[in-house]
Amino acid sequence: MTEMYGDARRADAPVVAGGEEDLARLRRLVADQLAALAPRIDEEGLHPQAFLRDYGRVYGFGHAVDLGYGGRPGGLKGVIAGMEACSEHCVSTGFLVWCQTSCAWYLQKSGNTPLKRRLLPALCSGQQPAGTGLSNLLKARSQLEPLRLRAVAVPGGYRIHGTLPWVSNLVAGAVFAVAAATPGGTLMALARAGAPGLTLRRAGPFCALEGTATMSCRFDDVFLADSEVIAPDEGFDDYFARMRPGLILAQMGMALGLVRGALTLIDETRSPARPANAFVEHQPEDLRERLHALRTETQAAADGLDGCAPARFDEILALRARGTRLALDAAQSALLHCGANGYLARHPAQRRVREAYFVALVTPALKHLAREIALAKSSGPLPVA
Incomplete structure (x- = not known):
């Protein structure tokens, strides 16, 4: 163990201004817990939910989030350093950190202040698990595939239809960002695992990343309230x-x-x-x-x-x-x-x-x-x- 801690301080280790103590604690947590869990995550498909909770407590998912919303110092550099510390032992866990952090990043950039106040502190601490369902959006914006979700405006929000084949970190109660086509363009909103009309099915099996709680998500008339909109189609x-x-x-x-x-x-x-x-x-x-x-x-x-x-x-x-x-x-x-x-x-x-x-x-x-x-x-x- 001492050798591992010494290695964590070697010359090629990342440095995060304002967050060195947090990063040192995270490396100790990774050495104590994640290093031994990595084979089980890979071979048994174990989701490291307990480790992610401790990650939120020790290091946090909000280094790129304003302090007033529960963020921590370090910026995007801190986000990347934390993910690197995990991925040195287990890329599955590093990817899950990215999923959680990305959802916080979407809200940080949002103009929906009430949503940010309500949810960002829990996302940054890891108390609220989160995923990211924007692979389809990135491909659609590059004209590689169409948007797979459609949004129909109704009083108080939108009804969502369509299927996303792979969304990760969808444990019980998780929220995740989705993008849907509207008559006026594209909007982004938060969906929640367990919502009426949302069917989750385990994706895979994969040759790796089995411990990432990756699901296919079918939306059959799922209601998303206006209060959950991250970015409306106007100004998207x-x-x-x-x-x-x-x-x-x-x-x-x-x-x-x-x-x-x-x-x-x-x-x-x-x-x-x-x-x-x-x-x-x-x-x-x-x-x-x-x-x-x-x-x-x-x-x-x-x-x-x-x-x-x-x-x-x-x-x-x-x-x-x-x-x-x-x-x-x-x-x-x-x-x-x-x-x-x-x-x-x-x-x-x-x-x-x-x-x-x-x-x-x-x-x-x-x-x-x-x-x-x-x-x-x-x-x-x-x-x-």
């Missing part, structure tokens, strides 16, 4: 432009953490008795150099989004794509360094490879990012807002 484009960059940048925590975990596996194989490992593609020195550069640029982009000089959106897309490629390279290198043992079904290197493919496939997927980057190059830089 402006809201989406404010919300999307931070949503995508925060996913870097999964990639950065996975790379650190892969480097730990590689370091465990370094021995004069394994001279062939020196010839594996993507040596640890190169991976560490790329990791350090990527984290530095990610933190600068996060500071920009929190401040007045945001990075261009195409730069954020490029960062996210580089993070994915680094995760893929590091996971493959870890497996090859481990040799035949890495081919055993329950070896940690196997899980790291499967997790890396998830990082490459979660929306926006690597191919989606590549397309957006190509479009940006052909038409000039895309501003954040």
Whole structure:
């Protein structure tokens, strides 16, 4: 355990201004609880709900939320650092942190002040579990698929129809953000697991990420009140432009953490008795150099989004794509360094490879990012807002 705590303070660890003590406590919590849970989360589909509650208590899901709504200092950089600490041991848990944090981020950017006052403190503390159902929206905005939900205005709110195939962290009582097509455009609102007319069915099985409570969601005339609207169709484009960059940048925590975990596996194989490992593609020195550069640029982009000089959106897309490629390279290198043992079904290197493919496939997927980057190059830089 002492060795793990020492590793948490090594030179390539992230630093969060204003939140160093919180981050140190989180690393101790991860070492004490999550490291041992990771195999069960992966192999048994265990949802780490108790750990997530402790995460909310020790570190919180509101580093990018105003303090008046229950947030904590650290900004998006703090969000990413927390996710990295979890993903170093378990990307499933890092992804669930992103789901919870993303829902808080949507409300932070919303103009619905009563909803923010009512719900954000519980989201930030983790007392209210939350998911994000916006994969379809991100793809629709890139003209890759149509919006799958339709909203019909009725007195006091909207009736929602349609199906979302995959929404994660949908434990009992969870809330989650959805986007639906209206005659005037698009709106975003909060739905709640257990609402009348909402049917949840467990999705999968998946080759990884089984412990993420991922469900398909069928909406049959589900009522969502006006009070639950995050962003109405009027002005939605402006809201989406404010919300999307931070949503995508925060996913870097999964990639950065996975790379650190892969480097730990590689370091465990370094021995004069394994001279062939020196010839594996993507040596640890190169991976560490790329990791350090990527984290530095990610933190600068996060500071920009929190401040007045945001990075261009195409730069954020490029960062996210580089993070994915680094995760893929590091996971493959870890497996090859481990040799035949890495081919055993329950070896940690196997899980790291499967997790890396998830990082490459979660929306926006690597191919989606590549397309957006190509479009940006052909038409000039895309501003954040």
